[in-house]
Amino acid sequence: MELASSLQGLAGGILIGISAVWLMASLGRIAGISGIVGTLITQRPQGDSAWRLAFLAGLVSGPLVLMLFGGGLGNVVNSPGEVIGEPLGGVSLMLVAGLLVGLGTGLGSGCTSGHGVCGLARLSPRSLAATVTFLLAALVTVYVQRHVLGA
Known part of the structure; x- marks a missing residue:
């Protein structure tokens, strides 16, 4: 870098x-x-x-x-x-991903900025759990995409 x-x-x-x-x-x-x-x-x-x-x-x-x-x-x-x-997976995949992110922020009562930046700074246990969940989901997604699906 x-x-x-x-x-x-x-x-x-x-x-x-x-x-x-x-x-x-x-x-x-x-x-x-x-x-x-x-x-x-x-x-x-x-x-x-x-x-x-x-x-x-x-x-x-x-x-x-x-x-x-x-x-x-x-x-x-x-x-x-x-x-x-150009999106690698196409526009339709981006729309589905955006919908899933929106649903996830609704279910998690917040997003990475609310939980990850502000919640962790306030030492919120709920924000810590949400941020760990975001990161684990991202790790699993990348692993599956690169090593299971071979993309």
């Missing part, structure tokens, strides 16, 4: 941490992306839609600002200049 990629990852992690702390300190809210998006989509506006929209705008605008200043997002395997590549 090259130094520039490491520094970008470090900067991104610091910004995620700052935003999570800022949201908790200013509004007493946990920076769980699935909860922020889910509430915007499924519930009536309760007067707190503005901060949710601003938070999501920040998530989307960060990479756009990076691109404006010439820091490409080259994150596609075998095509480092590409921002978004």
Whole structure:
């Protein structure tokens, strides 16, 4: 891994941490992306839609600002200049995977940002269990895909 990629990852992690702390300190809210998006989509506006929209705008605008200043997002395997590549399993598999992730965040009462970043920082046993479950599921998925299915 090259130094520039490491520094970008470090900067991104610091910004995620700052935003999570800022949201908790200013509004007493946990920076769980699935909860922020889910509430915007499924519930009536309760007067707190503005901060949710601003938070999501920040998530989307960060990479756009990076691109404006010439820091490409080259994150596609075998095509480092590409921002978004062709999905390896096809669009239909991506849609199914997205649906499963959405169902999982609903069943787990949160996502990796809520449990993994904010919950672990608060020493929540429930978040520890959820994060271990996320990681184990990812490990099993990669193992099955690479060593059982041979993809």
